[in-house]
Amino acid sequence: MNQPRSDAASAQAPAPHTADVVMSASGLVKRYGNVVAISESDFEIHAGEVLAVVGDNGAGKSSLIKALTGALVPDAGTIELDGRQIHFHGPRDARAAGIETVYQTLAVAPQMDIATNLFLGRPLRREGFLGSGLRMLDHKKMRTQAAEQLDRLGIATIQDITQLVGTLSGGQRQAVAVARAAMFGTRLIIMDEPTAALGVRESRQVLDLITRIRDRGVPVVLISHDMPQVFEIADRIHVHRLGRRVAVVSPRTCTMTEVVGLMTGALQMGADGTLLESTTQHMPDEKATSHRPPESPE
Amino acid sequence: MNQPRSDAASAQAPAPHTADVVMSASGLVKRYGNVVAISESDFEIHAGEVLAVVGDNGAGKSSLIKALTGALVPDAGTIELDGRQIHFHGPRDARAAGIETVYQTLAVAPQMDIATNLFLGRPLRREGFLGSGLRMLDHKKMRTQAAEQLDRLGIATIQDITQLVGTLSGGQRQAVAVARAAMFGTRLIIMDEPTAALGVRESRQVLDLITRIRDRGVPVVLISHDMPQVFEIADRIHVHRLGRRVAVVSPRTCTMTEVVGLMTGALQMGADGTLLESTTQHMPDEKATSHRPPESPE
């Protein structure tokens, strides 16, 4: 896949001033044994935009954002925040920098209740000496705020706010993770398939929420498989394929079919930002039996 | 919500002969402490149909199908399979009856590889004495079949078929669960949001798969939040709300807006199968503060 680096390709998408870049990465690599999850990928998000990241299953989208938030340490590559190179040693560092993330696995503690999960690692303390001196938590306030926050997401079917998160329905659990990120993100919010388990109404609320967040000036990275959703809300679309960014396109100048073509490799983006039918759909080093088992038994 | 039992409502959907009923349930109830997950719900699926089950998050869809497959024991209600009342003591009994399920939580063993997960509890033995006498597994055959099966689902990005399922991407993992159900279901296949984590292409493959299964004569229950998908593939739509079935409609005679209205309670189905604007959108015993925390601190 003898393809120009995709920075050139991003000419296709409206190119804002580089001064606007909030977070960027280049040359990221992550291998697990023989599996290549990220393969020299680049990334860029600008101030005040919603950037959608799309790609096939296993393309490496989740791995990419994990690398950006310090949840995994890339084997190679650099990451910059506000133009300065950073090294996150863990998700904690990213959080300290104001980056909140909804991980695809949700990262909730199943045996703890909703309020506790919402405020995990971000406690509300009591006022006065009890809070500052004794560092006591304000359980009541956390519960109230948790209930409000879920109301706002339209998750109306939670019958008992003290329910353990492990007993929630799939969608309810996802809403908890989304609510958490929305409450605390100040610099950048990253959401990995935040509406996958959500119902029609709840998905709508999350999309509205994302718009509100953007309007508040906080950029949002949205990973999604739902193309109509992506085209409705995204300012730019980052297309990921086989572990790397293959194109950045604008939803205004590009059709869904084209984006899907890029995702699957049926289309390629030329150096000048134009889309071409892919002639070499198969990679040179590819073997037809790639995911057949090795011949040897056990 | 003084509403007639929904059996009457199902007049709206084309009513096939009752002889065709493959599985049905009536009056199912499941409570968890104060939480009511299933509240006197009914259910019916007919031979050779794709029945979509839709509803808000937390409406009780997953609980309903868990009750049908023996994964949870309902507090009340009866279930019939082919007209005879049954009592499943566990998912094992359902499986023995030819019912396969994709649970929302996927039910995969994270530390085992893909092939092992596909054949969990359904081993392939070697041929000859090694298999029948020593009961030896045929690891090689299981791996080959697993690879084929995933190919068929279009999950092309799995780089190493011996990867542990816990290390797969969200969509890849879901594909494993779908492939398993598709391989073994003979009487009825139930899928709880099988495409939630799947990409565009992979979702399409699963829809095709569902069609093929139906054409094979095996009915399919599909839980999904994706309305276009539901309207494309379902023969009938079971609308679930607040723990019970509130309507069964046909996608041919009903619009998406109407279905969403039923889901959210904005519409109600009258006894004659007509849809009415809901006058009593709030339930009589409802309290505005329902999911606020109890006043008492900790």
Add this chain to the structure above:
Amino acid sequence: TSTKSGGSDSSAASGGKVSIGLVTKTNSNPYFVKLRESAQTEADAKGAKLIALAGKFDGDNQGQVDAINNLVTQGVKGILITPSNSTGVLGAIKAARDKGILVIALDTATDPASAVDATFATDNEAAGVKQGKYVKAALGSKKPAVVLLDGTPGSTVDDLRHKGFLEGFGLKSGSAEIKGTAVTNGDQTKAQTAMENLYQRDHGINAVYTINEPAAAGAAQALSGKTGVVIGSIDGSCTGVGNVKSGKFAATVMQFPKKMAQDGVDAVVDYAKTNKKPSGFIDTGSQLITDKPVAGLDSKDTAWGLKNCWG
């Protein structure tokens, strides 16, 4: 019966029958099992009630203290105790004695001895000396190469026997003749493994001290087929004497737990009747048992041993 503290009017607690508490180091050591059985037999004979408790392991001071406390609450007249440590349980003993309960140390003395009313025990150091002298003499002119299979370091009895053996043998801790020591906890399996490994290291070993007969049996098993190693032991159980008889090890030093137990129970029963307390250290004696006597050491043969062994 009073629902108030049972300790102060103890005789009332079990309906006229004198109740006696017995607290051994463990339940598991056959030696203490026999001690307990003998005490039980004697108590039955005297119409007294025996409550037998024990620590969970050698050195379980806390368990013994709890046992004493519970016996005091239960309202016993006297307590017979084999303290796991000569100083560990003194506080509880004092509390018991303060409530008028007779406390007798069996088998192991306390430090100071006056902490209890009386002590009925083997002089373990003397027993160790007997073992040491015998093993040394049995070696004859051979240059000694000794292995010491200890029980649990820090336990009073262990220390006394170990010290006695070295004294009787004429060694000091750290002497060049000592080729190795091992902690066996008096367990046959551990002793066997330790002995196997020590022998593998030095095939010249010719003398073995053991803390008790199970350890000696383990050593013998490890050395089976190898001749010329003298194994000594202490205890005097019937199994042990049998092993001496069959030549598995050379000698053992017999103790007399039956006597301790009987005397102890009798003393409490007496005390209940007459309010008279025994006092001082009463040595119940020890006896070297071997079929290969050596000159200058008093010993009995295994026939005598089998008649007088304790279980």
Add this chain to the structure above:
Amino acid sequence: MTTTHTSPATPEAPATRPPAKSLLARLVGNAAAGPLAALVIAVIVFALTTDTFFNIDNGSLIVEQFLVVGTLALGQTLIILTAGIDLANAAIMVLGTLVIAKLGQHSLPGGLALLVGVLLCTAIGAVSGTLVTRLRLPPFIVTLGVLSVLTATGQLFANGESFGVSSGVLTFLGKRSYLFGQIEVTNGMGVAIVLIVGLWFLLTQTSWGRNVYAVGDDEEAARLTGINTRRTLLSVYVLAGFVYGIAAWQALGRIPNADPNAFQTGNLDSITAVVIGGTSLFGGRGGIPGTVLGALVVTVLTNGLTQAGIDSLYQQVATGILVIVAVAVDRVVRRRAA
């Protein structure tokens, strides 16, 4: 997606409000209802079957007997809540008693000896914690290794002796006084109460405590939410080490004599108390009140069975069965409560 539905987020759930929790349930938490039931049943049975069990003196005695293993179990609770296990806790404590007693005997004033001992226990906790967090070794293996090392070290240190203590500070926790002229209490009980309340406060009322539960519940989720899981784990081991240091002080209060062979079953005993107390060995569920009740259940069993005149071998049989029964009761009660 042609349907946009913007009905306001009016709460529509069938609102069965949870019934107000009983004061008791609030105090001990749901997890502790089981051991509480087991304790109450045991007390009632022994009160009915023996004359000597149910009185103030025996009550005091039971609490005294509870102190050392109970304190060990408090530290153990912290570690088990993080899905760990501490096989070395009793060995740490015993080494603590040895060091305190030896220093107190000869060289240092009692208070200073105590301080050194407690700091030593804390430091050993820090070592275990470092091995668990830095090398990512299973706590079972780390503490097994530490157990082996410390047991031998204790014996080498003591060199076959045991050390008596007499200083006021070192035996301070064993000192008795009488409440209302009736109830015998020791200073150790006061310290235990302070420790229990303090740990309960830390675990339930501070964000540190929340982090501990989160790490035990799902370490990866905790890490992803930005909790410093390493520091949390390390602090748990350090605090547990400190608690074992206090247990050493309690042990000297109860038996003014430091013996390298003591408390060989203290690790299993404390784990038993924790598990009976409803804390899950897989982490994230349970807490201090349950552990206190669990430790009391075990103490009451031994005490009550002795009062009932049962010999220790039969006691051991009975205890084995009753431990299983106690946890079974816990299961039933919790299923009811759910």
Add this chain to the structure above:
Amino acid sequence: MTTTHTSPATPEAPATRPPAKSLLARLVGNAAAGPLAALVIAVIVFALTTDTFFNIDNGSLIVEQFLVVGTLALGQTLIILTAGIDLANAAIMVLGTLVIAKLGQHSLPGGLALLVGVLLCTAIGAVSGTLVTRLRLPPFIVTLGVLSVLTATGQLFANGESFGVSSGVLTFLGKRSYLFGQIEVTNGMGVAIVLIVGLWFLLTQTSWGRNVYAVGDDEEAARLTGINTRRTLLSVYVLAGFVYGIAAWQALGRIPNADPNAFQTGNLDSITAVVIGGTSLFGGRGGIPGTVLGALVVTVLTNGLTQAGIDSLYQQVATGILVIVAVAVDRVVRRRAA
């Protein structure tokens, strides 16, 4: 969803095919690479530092010393693979030896006594398994209770005695012979090999084994896929009980004398072997080869340290450290392999 895309499922992954696994890795599995490395290192160190370690006789001795705890560890592996733990295994075995020896001494022919003893052990396993599966009690508590009951029962049964055995069948496993006139082997080694291969076969080559791993990995997932989790768990405890019965036979082969006090640390020792062998205490990962290597590591340490002239207290210190190091090596090796 306007876009339908039907490009055929041509495999497009960047196909870096996994390099062929080495024969060794295939034999022992990845999980066992760590303990194997630890074992090899230990053997090399002792071979270099002592004169008496590296020879055939000592090799035989090590294998003999490995047999009993090794066999216990095999049963323990089964249970730990299901995320359980067995604290009672040594107690079950000891009761087995007592029953076999007592029956064999007096009433029954050796073979029959053996059969009764092994069946008893199996039955006790069945009881533990029933408590775990029916009452859903934590295995830790069930086996702790069983431990307590059996230890006391053994002592009541033996009543302070120990029973020697002499019958041919009962000591059959201790009988020696020489391979190639050089290598001392016992019948017990043969039985151990049969057991190891048999259990390995069951765990890796049959669907029963897959079910065991699945239950340990995620019991709920296993249940949902239709695995009879209860029967699987129960069968694991029963089979483990049987293995402990064989361990009893091995123990009599090594020491023809059944003693209620023997093997008090057998439970911890066997767990140690299993964990060093790379089996996760949280279930679902590990296996028989690792356990065999783990048990050998521990045996080699004790044996080698003795050869190196280190006294038992210092040995204990060294063993503690080396157990930690062995598992740390395992971690490093496994991370490399991944």
